[in-house]
Amino acid sequence: xxxNKHNWPDKDGFFGEYGGKFVPETLMHALEExxxxxxxxxxxxxxxxxxxxxxxxxxxxPSPLYFAERLTNHYGTGSIWxxxxxxxxxxxxxxxxxxxxxxxxKYMGKERIIAETGAGQHGxxxxxxxxxxxxxxxxxxxxxxxxxxxxxxxxxxxxxxxxHSVESGSATLKDALNxxxxxxxxxxxxxxxxxGSVTGPHPYPMIVRDFNSVVGEEVxxxxxxxxxxxxxAIVACVGGGSNAMGIFYPFIDIKETRLIGVEAGGEGVxxxxxxxxxxxxxxxxxxxxxxxxxxxxxxxxxxxxxxxxGLDYPGVGPxxxxxxxxxxxxxxxxxxxxxxxxxxxxxxxxGIIPALETAHAFAYxxxxxxxFDSSANxxxxxxxxxxxxxxxxxxxxxxxx
Amino acid sequence: MNRxxxxxxxxxxxxxxxxxxxxxxxxxxxxxxxELIKLLVDSGADIIEIGVPFTDPIAEGxxxxxxxxxxxxxxxxxxxxxxxxxxxxxxxxxxxLVLMGYLNTFLSHKKLIEENQNNAIDSILVVDIPGELxxxxxxxxxxxxxxxxLISPTTKKDRIQSIAKNSSGFIYYxxxxxxxxxxxxxxxxxxxNIDEIKKHASVPVLAGFGIKSKEDAKLLADCSDGxxxxxxxxxxxxxxxxxxxxxxxxxxxxxxxxxIS
Ligand SMILES: Cc1ncc(COP(=O)(O)O)c(C=O)c1O
Numbered sequence: 001x002x003x004n005k006h007n008w009p010d011k012d013g014f015f016g017e018y019g020g021k022f023v024p025e026t027l028m029h030a031l032e033e034x035x036x037x038x039x040x041x042x043x044x045x046x047x048x049x050x051x052x053x054x055x056x057x058x059x060x061x062p063s064p065l066y067f068a069e070r071l072t073n074h075y076g077t078g079s080i081w082x083x084x085x086x087x088x089x090x091x092x093x094x095x096x097x098x099x100x101x102x103x104x105x106k107y108m109g110k111e112r113i114i115a116e117t118g119a120g121q122h123g124x125x126x127x128x129x130x131x132x133x134x135x136x137x138x139x140x141x142x143x144x145x146x147x148x149x150x151x152x153x154x155x156x157x158x159x160x161x162x163x164h165s166v167e168s169g170s171a172t173l174k175d176a177l178n179x180x181x182x183x184x185x186x187x188x189x190x191x192x193x194x195x196g197s198v199t200g201p202h203p204y205p206m207i208v209r210d211f212n213s214v215v216g217e218e219v220x221x222x223x224x225x226x227x228x229x230x231x232x233a234i235v236a237c238v239g240g241g242s243n244a245m246g247i248f249y250p251f252i253d254i255k256e257t258r259l260i261g262v263e264a265g266g267e268g269v270x271x272x273x274x275x276x277x278x279x280x281x282x283x284x285x286x287x288x289x290x291x292x293x294x295x296x297x298x299x300x301x302x303x304x305x306x307x308x309x310g311l312d313y314p315g316v317g318p319x320x321x322x323x324x325x326x327x328x329x330x331x332x333x334x335x336x337x338x339x340x341x342x343x344x345x346x347x348x349x350x351g352i353i354p355a356l357e358t359a360h361a362f363a364y365x366x367x368x369x370x371x372f373d374s375s376a377n378x379x380x381x382x383x384x385x386x387x388x389x390x391x392x393x394x395x396x397x398x399x400x401x
Numbered sequence: 402m403n404r405x406x407x408x409x410x411x412x413x414x415x416x417x418x419x420x421x422x423x424x425x426x427x428x429x430x431x432x433x434x435x436e437l438i439k440l441l442v443d444s445g446a447d448i449i450e451i452g453v454p455f456t457d458p459i460a461e462g463x464x465x466x467x468x469x470x471x472x473x474x475x476x477x478x479x480x481x482x483x484x485x486x487x488x489x490x491x492x493x494x495x496x497x498l499v500l501m502g503y504l505n506t507f508l509s510h511k512k513l514i515e516e517n518q519n520n521a522i523d524s525i526l527v528v529d530i531p532g533e534l535x536x537x538x539x540x541x542x543x544x545x546x547x548x549x550x551l552i553s554p555t556t557k558k559d560r561i562q563s564i565a566k567n568s569s570g571f572i573y574y575x576x577x578x579x580x581x582x583x584x585x586x587x588x589x590x591x592x593x594n595i596d597e598i599k600k601h602a603s604v605p606v607l608a609g610f611g612i613k614s615k616e617d618a619k620l621l622a623d624c625s626d627g628x629x630x631x632x633x634x635x636x637x638x639x640x641x642x643x644x645x646x647x648x649x650x651x652x653x654x655x656x657x658x659x660x661i662s
Contacts, residue, residue, distance in 0.1 A: 024460045024551065025532045026555050028531050174457065182460075188578055287459070
């Protein structure tokens with residue numbers, strides 16, 4: 001008898017039928033080398049010690065699980081708790097993964113770091129850890145995102161990184177990933193590629209998930225401490241899926257907790273103008289993995305639309321595809337409009353300006369809270385803070401500085 | 402016999418090197434692609450490699466990326482590509498045709514490849530799968546189409562063996578770390594690696610990526626069974642697509658062919 005425990009990926013990097021390693025031959029050796037390094041170090045006491053020390057002293061972990069009193073009163077039912085990843089150094093969950101991967105880069109003796117970024121949070125997190133170790137750092141970012149996340153572009157530059165604006169394709173996150181992969185193929189011998197979500201070829205979806213799972217592990221302990229129970233539901237936004245995977249992962253075998261991923265519904269899923277592959281996509285191969293993908297009948301990747309640069313991506317991490325098919329997690333979408341409304345509401349009710357990505361998770365509470373009575377505990381993963389989005393929101397609201 | 406296998410066998414017997422010319426299907430348009438293939442063959446190309454356009458071609462440099470975009474603007478899909486190759490087959494039923502593309506476009510058109518109408522296509526090269534795998538591993542089977550696998554400068558010896566075993570058309574040795582159109586050839590490394598591959602491979606080994614001048618072509622043909630030229634041709638197609646006067650491309654191919662003969 002096999003147990004029903006969630007234990008993925010398999011040795012070839014598949015989560016059920018999803019995932020894998022679909023890359024040009026030039027990268028195969030680098031992926032094998034990375035997997036070997038990771039498997040070799042991940043359970044070593046000195047590695048874990050360094051990782052948790054950095055998370056504590058440099059990032060400021062653990063992040064609080066905070067009772068959102070006014071938001072709770074607003075819905076008039078259940079208790080809403082916020083996992084405060086916005087309080088991390090650099091302002092989002094993205095730093096957790098980069099802290100881990102930069103250690104791998106160091107063990108592998110790589111002197112050059114590259115990364116892609118959408119909202120700029122992963123770029124800032126990568127530039128931060130690279131600066132800390134004195135490593136050369138190149139960040140690829142779609143030209144459209146360079147515009148709408150200009151504050152983060154300047155942060156990366158201050159941290160000593162070189163930001164490459166990518167004009168090809170739709171000039172957003174997917175094209176930044178293409179360009180980062182092209183850089184990696186060219187400079188594979190001395191370069192470490194820090195992928196920023198649970199996407200890409202094996203072993204990345206596993207590595208990024210594991211490093212970011214510190215979030216879910218803390219929530220398990222904090223839930224016991226604060227309400228002496230497991231939560232009824234956890235809500236997280238899903239772009240590539242790293243903040244969601246990190247908080248979901250330790251709960252996958254805790255079946256009483258509903259896991260809910262919120263995708264970017266853009267103009268509305270029914271309009272086709274969105275970035276919600278789990279809601280309106282089909283399995284396909286992009287950026288090294290098989291997963292749900294927004295594509296046409298000829299296998300061409302569709303353009304996406306979202307007010308949030310970090311969610312504006314046509315693919316999603318392969319483990320989410322498995323969780324969708326198995327029914328263990330639920331995947332929904334909210335529109336730009338709903339996310340913007342939540343952005344303002346949470347700012348005014350809680351004194352917390354959430355990232356536009358995170359605002360998608362908050363927006364779904366309008367639907368979700370109807371399912372629960374007052375004894376329920378609901379956790380929202382506050383994946384990041386909204387300082388970076390001030391210009392975008394001001395422009396939408398017609399405000400000039 | 403498969404046209405590609407026959408061509409490579411014939412060239413070997415005559416002690417000649419193969420010249421493979423690459424272009425993107427539907428660039429600048431569908432009609433012109435048929436004419437361009439004909440021109441390449443008439444000017445001395447032995448084998449034609451047809452790029453299947455994809456929105457996210459991660460192994461391509463800027464020149465070929467732009468060609469993919471132009472083809473996609475013409476709504477080119479594998480379906481249209483079969484129209485193109487069937488038109489060409491009416492004119493020429495001997496020159497081997499190879500499709501080179503990304504897994505997702507092939508997965509979306511399994512049936513077309515399994516049918517392989519008129520046996521028009523001889524071989525497929527999927528850029529974004531590990532060398533030891535082929536389309537059959539992804540549920541696409543057609544016994545008349547053979548497989549071309551990539552081996553790169555970073556491929557270690559243990560992998561070379563399993564890749565060599567899997568390749569039924571030829572082995573495509575990627576001559577540099579980088580994307581198509583780059584220019585950092587290291588001839589000494591290429592020599593050593595192709596020698597190593599030849600110890601294990603029963604099929605010919607051709608060299609491609611970064612070959613531009615006739616001097617490059619000669620150097621690499623000397624240590625391999627042939628060369629693949631892509632970005633230079635695609636650049637000329639872009640430059641001359643307004644006038645549609647492609648004589649320059651014909652002359653270029655003839656020059657390369659002479660250099661490697
Ligand atoms: C604050 C924040 N949340 C969420 C995301 C989306 O990424 P993921 O789905 O990998 O968590 C981003 C990406 O940039 C982000 O900056």
